[in-house]
Amino acid sequence: MSALKNKVAIVTGSATGLGAAVALQLADKGCNVVINYTKSETEAKETLAACQEKGVEAILAQGDVGEDADCRRIVDETVKKWGRVDVLVNNAGGTKFANHAELDELNAEDFLWIYKVNVVGAYQMIRACAPHMKEAGKGSVVNVSSIAGVTGIGSSVAYAASKGALNTMTLSLARSLAPKIRVNAVCPGFIGTRWFSDRFGSQTFEGIKRQQEESTPLQRAGTPEDIATAVVFFCGEGSDHITGETLITDAGMHLGFAPLTAR
Template identity: 35%
Template sequence: MELKGKVAVVTGGNGGLGQRICHALAAQGCHVAVVYAQSKAQAEGVVKDLGKHQVGAAAFACDVTSRDQVQAMVDDVVKRFGRLDILINDAAYNKSIRFQDLDGLTYEEWIKIIDINLTGPMLTTKAAGAVMKKQGSGRIVNISSVAGLGPTGSSIAYAVSKAGLIHLTKCMAVALAPEVLVNCVAPGLLEGTRATANLRPEAVETGRKASLLGVAADKDDCADQVVTMCRTNTMTGQTIVIDSGRTFH
């Protein structure tokens, strides 16, 4: 798909990886809707920075776990830009809870993590996918994690939510074909993100040293893969791992 002039929605667009994705898409000529949950000033800062790409950009507040807010956000994006071609589900939440600490994995934390990381992408995909189907084309890229491929990560809830997101990618690829292609990027350890800031220091060090390359994954590599998945015309339902050589699937 030709990206110049297309409209992209990036949830969590004010985050460490989300910002890189916004800039990567804008560099290709996409207009960008930067979706945030709470950090309005930060999101507006991203919008200002995107101006250097000479594309349209705007910030939109949205709780992705609210069906009404998601629908309103999609409607507002279409009203603002006239169309919606790309959805990047990057918004996520994690909290460091050791796998063995089942008492610490409270019902409330389980629900919050699952709602934001899995139910949210389901709601945004349904709302944006409906617009894309009517337009006759669209691309959706989910940001999962290598935690979704094995029993690792900040908590059991996080690992399960990201595994669910990988399978949601496959299911939505079936549901929205042939007009809309749905794919997924599963990063390993990323530095300079809120998710990594919530990890235990020893987990960060282990993640870095356990990879074949001995370094954290690169956020720009992840953003470039997102762009590739938005361009593709024949790839759907797939998950690509970017983790410096730690996970093979």
């Protein structure tokens, strides 16, 4: 029997992409799921229905994780429905594309917004969930970070810095919330989602995929399902002895960088 059967998981930013893939894999394990979204209501309802088709209970919870009141409401709605929260996946995130060498392409407002969603939002969700996890005696938090937070690459300096902060916060909270709550992070590289094709167009998107397949040691372009499997592992499928870990899931792309002595 799955360790996640009949448990309750909140997955932020789970209308589409990686978040949706995580929600579906959790549902496959028999876990009840909260589908959180900010604006993508139609897609969120589709993900909700797909989870319910797997025989679990699932609800929608609209809200912006950057707003503390929304975070608390999402958790309150979850506890009202099931009386518990066992798993939190902090997947919601945001970025602004900016050339790392062009410093004027980012301003203070860009940094503050990106940190508000990627770091503060994750913190606020953990803070709202922690009392319920502690009451149950056991809980798991998985922060969806990025290879950007380890290597300093990515869509912008602000994004990379925010993911580095998320990795550090993972370490801090893994210490302070133990022994009842485990806190880990997954650091994906490229993920072939609609987000990339919408941003760059299908032709450029296919070019990026080919580049990943040609340049990474495993010769693979990551899929949402690839990364979701790692996330679900940290949710409770055989990871009870792990906390404070950041798992790089990038087909080996990081091996081309300088030695990573800390992550």
